[in-house]
Amino acid sequence: MLDQQLLQALEQVVGEAGLVRDEQRLQSYLSDWRNAYRGKAALVVRPASTEQVAAVVRLCREAGVALVPQGGNTGLCGGSIPDDSGTQVVLSLTRMTQIRDVDAGNETITVEAGVLLQRLQEAAAEAGRLFPLSLGAEGSCTVGGNLATNAGGTAVLRYGNMRDLALGLEVVLPDGRIWNGLRGLRKDNTGYDLKHLFIGSEGTLGIITAAVLKLYPAIRSRTTAWVALPSSQAAVDLIGRMRALCGDRLTGFELMSRQSVEFVLRHVAGCGELFAEPHPWYVLIELSDTLPDSPLAEMLESGLGAAFEEGEALDAVVAGSEAQVAALWKLREGISEAQNHEGPSLKHDISVPVSRIPAFIAQADERLQQAFPGVRIVCYGHVGDGNLHYNISKPLGSEDAPFKAQAEAIMHLIYDVTAAFAGSISAEHGIGQAKREAASRYKDPLELELMRSLKQTLDPTGLMNPGKVL
Ligand code: FAD
Ligand code: MLT
Numbered sequence: 001m002l003d004q005q006l007l008q009a010l011e012q013v014v015g016e017a018g019l020v021r022d023e024q025r026l027q028s029y030l031s032d033w034r035n036a037y038r039g040k041a042a043l044v045v046r047p048a049s050t051e052q053v054a055a056v057v058r059l060c061r062e063a064g065v066a067l068v069p070q071g072g073n074t075g076l077c078g079g080s081i082p083d084d085s086g087t088q089v090v091l092s093l094t095r096m097t098q099i100r101d102v103d104a105g106n107e108t109i110t111v112e113a114g115v116l117l118q119r120l121q122e123a124a125a126e127a128g129r130l131f132p133l134s135l136g137a138e139g140s141c142t143v144g145g146n147l148a149t150n151a152g153g154t155a156v157l158r159y160g161n162m163r164d165l166a167l168g169l170e171v172v173l174p175d176g177r178i179w180n181g182l183r184g185l186r187k188d189n190t191g192y193d194l195k196h197l198f199i200g201s202e203g204t205l206g207i208i209t210a211a212v213l214k215l216y217p218a219i220r221s222r223t224t225a226w227v228a229l230p231s232s233q234a235a236v237d238l239i240g241r242m243r244a245l246c247g248d249r250l251t252g253f254e255l256m257s258r259q260s261v262e263f264v265l266r267h268v269a270g271c272g273e274l275f276a277e278p279h280p281w282y283v284l285i286e287l288s289d290t291l292p293d294s295p296l297a298e299m300l301e302s303g304l305g306a307a308f309e310e311g312e313a314l315d316a317v318v319a320g321s322e323a324q325v326a327a328l329w330k331l332r333e334g335i336s337e338a339q340n341h342e343g344p345s346l347k348h349d350i351s352v353p354v355s356r357i358p359a360f361i362a363q364a365d366e367r368l369q370q371a372f373p374g375v376r377i378v379c380y381g382h383v384g385d386g387n388l389h390y391n392i393s394k395p396l397g398s399e400d401a402p403f404k405a406q407a408e409a410i411m412h413l414i415y416d417v418t419a420a421f422a423g424s425i426s427a428e429h430g431i432g433q434a435k436r437e438a439a440s441r442y443k444d445p446l447e448l449e450l451m452r453s454l455k456q457t458l459d460p461t462g463l464m465n466p467g468k469v470l
């Protein structure tokens with residue numbers, strides 16, 4: 001229940017259209033895409049401008065009410081979901097959808113936090129440019145959420161993650177002041193780079209309302225292939241080979257285990273087998289160039305030819321049309337959705353040094369199968385970033401309850417192996433509420449102490465997305 005006075009004051013700021021109170025309409029803000037997290041909220045507020053966000057933050061701070069920032073609600077760690085007290089207010093940025101400026105000469109675009117990633121990509125294309133961040137949820141996730149989670153995706157090996165694509169931010173601080181850091185500068189060495197504090201902070205330090213982002217030259221040629229491999233080591237060897245041959249033209253290199261692909265074949269309409277027989281591993285390779293007639297096909301042929309000779313590759317399909325390119329990406333991007341149809345699952349978004357991916361997989365697979373026989377390992381990811389989605393589905397035909405009871409032990413086993421390989425327990429999805437306990441266990445205590453003191457400095461009342469990250 002929300003204090004009536006606060007409710008009226010919020011309504012004065014955002015108008016009736018900016019409040020969601022109806023039980024049915026509230027529901028989509030209160031649980032995540034997988035239905036893995038569910039909370040309650042007193043209200044959802046949807047401000048339409050930075051000034052309105054600032055006013056909402058000030059009012060909630062005065063009333064001692066906690067805020068949960070939310071963009072497209074596609075996050076995978078429960079970061080945008082309120083707790084179950086029913087006292088928190090969800091602050092949705094989805095009405096802040098202005099593209100404020102495109103500066104072609106500076107190769108930048110300035111957008112508000114609620115702009116969908118896909119809309120941003122389209123706006124860049126309309127300006128004859130590329131905005132390279134690309135991920136399966138791009139039709140629903142927002143720029144604010146991408147920044148707050150420092151999102152990665154499938155083009156990081158060439159262009160970097162969201163942190164690498166941001167030049168400036170506008171942020172409403174927990175005390176309601178507006179920090180205008182919307183500088184489109186590629187060089188600015190005037191002390192601490194504050195934008196990096198907010199990028200990846202998952203709504204715990206302030207509310208990102210707008211950003212200046214980098215643009216890149218548009219892509220004019222592309223070659224996409226699906227390649228069958230005998231082992232994950234072959235994927236590491238092949239990415240090294242392709243990089244040496246193509247340099248920056250290698251813009252996608254995604255790894256999928258047979259199990260991952262089988263789930264997609266079973267559950268995602270329009271996806272079919274590409275080869276006569278199953279293979280243990282597959283990679284999706286994408287080469288692209290800003291030149292219209294770049295010799296990408298020849299490069300791919302040369303790289304794959306050598307890989308076949310060395311036994312690194314077993315079979316390959318090269319897309320011959322845009323429709324086939326889309327079909328190959330669907331086979332890859334469909335894994336998250338497909339895994340949902342196989343019952344409860346555990347997501348582990350880990351990273352290790354690229355060279356250690358095969359050893360990590362071997363050790364994690366062996367220890368898991370010994371300790372939890374029958375669990376299904378759905379391993380896939382972004383090889384160039386050393387980032388594996390080492391997800392686990394319950395054993396075929398088993399009840400949900402015993403698997404759920406083992407969840408914590410499975411997670412600790414996988415994170416113990418990750419730690420043994422000097423890896424990270426979150427490569428791109430963040431901590432949210434899902435990995436809070438794990439972060440306190442696996443992250444350097446000194447780093448956690450520094451994080452806590454930054455949180456205390458910026459948000460001394462602790463009203464900004466409490467219960468997340470720290
Ligand atoms: P939300 O889910 O709404 O919020 C995420 C976090 O950011 C929360 O902590 C929230 O409080 C905070 N937040 C949101 N907006 C703001 C703001 N304006 N200011 C401050 N804090 C804010 N992620 C990847 O990195 N790589 C992938 O390849 C990838 N693939 C995915 C595929 C699928 C099918 C799905 C469903 C998700 C995938 N994700 C991936 C996860 C997700 O899409 C990203 O984390 C995305 O960046 C979240 O954006 P969002 O707008 O949905 O944020
Ligand atoms: C992906 O790369 O498809 C997502 O980040 C992984 C996931 O949904 O677990």
Ligand code: ZN
Pocket residue numbers: 152153381382389428
């Ligand atoms: Zn991913």
